[in-house]
Amino acid sequence: xxxxxxxxxxxAVLLYAFIYAPILVVIVYSxxxxxxxxxxGGFTTRWYEVLLENAPALSAAKSTLLLGIFSTLLSTTLxxxxxxxxARFRFPGKAWANRLLYVPVFIPDIVMAVALLxxxxxxxxxxGLFELGLTTxxxxxxxxxxxxxxxxxxxxxxGLDPALEEAARDLGANEIQTFWHVTFPLIAPGVIxxxxxxxxxxxxxxxxxxxxxxxxxxxxxxxxxxxxxxGITPDINALSTLIIIVSFVATLATTLLxxxxxxxxxxxxx
Amino acid sequence: xxxxxxxxxxxxxxxxxxxxxxxxSALTSGPGLAWLTAFLLIPLLAIVxxxxxxxxxxxxxxxxxxxDNYQRLLGFGLLGFDPLYPTILVRSLILGLTTxxxxxxxxxxxxxxxxxxxGGWKTAALILVVVPFWTNLLIxxxxxxxxxxxxxxxxxxxxALGWLSPGTALYxxxxxxxxxxxxxxxxxxxxxxxxxxxxxxxxLAEAAVDLGANPWQVFRHALLxxxxxxxxxGWVLVFLPATGQFVIPDLLGGAKTTMLGNLIQQQFGPxxxxxxxxxxxxxxxxxxxxxxxxxxxxxxxxDGGLM
Numbered sequence: 003x004x005x006x007x008x009x010x011x012x013x014a015v016l017l018y019a020f021i022y023a024p025i026l027v028v029i030v031y032s033x034x035x036x037x038x039x040x041x042x043g044g045f046t047t048r049w050y051e052v053l054l055e056n057a058p059a060l061s062a063a064k065s066t067l068l069l070g071i072f073s074t075l076l077s078t079t080l081x082x083x084x085x086x087x088x089a090r091f092r093f094p095g096k097a098w099a100n101r102l103l104y105v106p107v108f109i110p111d112i113v114m115a116v117a118l119l120x121x122x123x124x125x126x127x128x129x130g131l132f133e134l135g136l137t138t139x140x141x142x143x144x145x146x147x148x149x150x151x152x153x154x155x156x157x158x159x160x161g162l163d164p165a166l167e168e169a170a171r172d173l174g175a176n177e178i179q180t181f182w183h184v185t186f187p188l189i190a191p192g193v194i195x196x197x198x199x200x201x202x203x204x205x206x207x208x209x210x211x212x213x214x215x216x217x218x219x220x221x222x223x224x225x226x227x228x229x230x231x232x233g234i235t236p237d238i239n240a241l242s243t244l245i246i247i248v249s250f251v252a253t254l255a256t257t258l259l260x261x262x263x264x265x266x267x268x269x270x271x272x
Numbered sequence: 273x274x275x276x277x278x279x280x281x282x283x284x285x286x287x288x289x290x291x292x293x294x295x296x297s298a299l300t301s302g303p304g305l306a307w308l309t310a311f312l313l314i315p316l317l318a319i320v321x322x323x324x325x326x327x328x329x330x331x332x333x334x335x336x337x338x339x340d341n342y343q344r345l346l347g348f349g350l351l352g353f354d355p356l357y358p359t360i361l362v363r364s365l366i367l368g369l370t371t372x373x374x375x376x377x378x379x380x381x382x383x384x385x386x387x388x389x390x391g392g393w394k395t396a397a398l399i400l401v402v403v404p405f406w407t408n409l410l411i412x413x414x415x416x417x418x419x420x421x422x423x424x425x426x427x428x429x430x431x432a433l434g435w436l437s438p439g440t441a442l443y444x445x446x447x448x449x450x451x452x453x454x455x456x457x458x459x460x461x462x463x464x465x466x467x468x469x470x471x472x473x474x475x476l477a478e479a480a481v482d483l484g485a486n487p488w489q490v491f492r493h494a495l496l497x498x499x500x501x502x503x504x505x506g507w508v509l510v511f512l513p514a515t516g517q518f519v520i521p522d523l524l525g526g527a528k529t530t531m532l533g534n535l536i537q538q539q540f541g542p543x544x545x546x547x548x549x550x551x552x553x554x555x556x557x558x559x560x561x562x563x564x565x566x567x568x569x570x571x572x573x574x575d576g577g578l579m
Contacts, residue, residue: 110516
């Protein structure tokens with residue numbers, strides 16, 4: 003095949019510049035000494051110092067992490083079990099279960115968010131349950147995480163050699179022993195990848211959190227949204243830059259980890 | 273999102289082949305499915321139900337059962353025909369279509385560019401397309417507020433060139449929303465399109481050239497038919513979520529660019545008209561289901577494993 007023509011290369015570079023422009027702008031402006039507007043007032047790191055004294059931002063960071071960790075633990079457990087059940091057993095209504103699984107993947111965020119808001123408020127009215135707060139956000143996040151976990155783990159299960167499990171059974175292992183000593187170690191990389199994906203989805207979510215959070219619990223995306231609505235301040239650019247760096251490093255580390263895992267697997271197979 | 277082969281054999285589902293699968297299924301699939309039923313299926317059914325109810329004086333949800341909410345959405349309110357809501361519906365569809373069209377327009381050269389790079393560069397170029405996506409959408413969206421404000425270098429250049437009247441900004445407005453949308457959704461078009469472009473049989477293009485076709489004819493008759501699967505997958509991945517987008521129109525648009533998502537937010541937020549908001553949500557949901565159904569029907573080839 004021919005290498006790209008100069009004209010095609012120029013177009014491609016411009017498109018890359020286009021998708022990176024917003025990120026670069028936020029990073030550059032986090033060092034802008036000018037407090038108001040888009041004018042450039044010189045270089046400063048002052049906004050990072052201001053950010054460290056910003057108590058709401060620190061507490062939002064804490065809530066975001068707690069939300070991510072708890073929802074990921076729950077959804078990874080439930081989603082992995084569901085993937086195993088769907089891959090190994092047949093039951094009536096399975097076709098519908100599969101369809102239900104894809105609903106959160108395609109449904110508009112906002113529809114899911116208002117549906118949960120309505121559900122929580124009805125439950126509160128009738129049973130006194132689900133006061134809006136961190137708990138309701140965790141429950142909501144688990145709901146959209148489960149399908150992604152299940153889809154990723156199921157793909158891993160589908161690629162598994164059934165002879166390995168059969169061998170364990172033939173050697174006298176019961177079903178639970180087979181699962182813990184044979185199946186689970188084999189699908190573990192898939193489970194870890196699924197958990198990472200679930201965690202990222204939780205950190206990234208704004209719309210569902212916005213509708214299911216209470217007055218006491220704010221996440222970083224909600225904090226950024228309300229700040230932007232009031233008018234962008236430089237310390238929000240600093241906060242966003244930190245988020246950009248953390249998510250960039252975390253995703254890069256995950257990708258490299260999975261690569262080295264794959265490489266190890268390849269080597270051990272030989 | 274690859275559909276696995278076990279779920280595809282519909283003839284087998286529903287038939288229990290081994291005894292004891294009942295409790296095994298209940299223990300493994302049970303909790304997850306119960307969760308999705310409680311926190312997804314029931315809430316959605318509640319939305320459908322209240323969309324046929326009425327808003328009370330203080331925003332509470334009351335009987336009688338009525339189709340008023342849907343009539344209102346179609347423009348037939350108490351005071352005769354009012355085009356406000358149908359306009360928003362049409363505007364959302366136009367925004368979704370324009371976004372998908374522009375993404376396609378931008379993704380085509382990018383996909384061909386990446387496919388023509390030598391081996392290792394390909395992976396790097398693909399990762400570069402996805403990297404911005406690792407950053408929160410809110411951050412990537414509000415950045416356009418800075419870029420499009422009246423004192424930004426972008427607007428100043430445009431003002432100096434006479435494309436913009438002095439002192440005006442590009443934000444808020446439909447153009448800003450559109451730029452934010454294309455910037456956000458471009459990877460969803462590039463990736464499936466690239467997968468198709470990568471598989472192109474270039475001998476067909478060479479044959480077309482030998483037979484005297486001009487570049488457009490080569491593209492139209494020798495290349496386009498081969499990338500249709502990627503094109504339709506990308507179209508679904510962009511058009512459907514773009515139509516229901518809430519954050520981008522909210523941050524980059526003004527009152528004149530209210531979309532379906534913003535309308536839903538208003539009804540559940542400040543307006544406190546939950547039954548009407550529920551009706552709009554149900555329509556948005558039907559749009560997505562309809563779109564997926566159309567695609568499933570018109571795509572007999574098992575290509576992307578989207579469903």
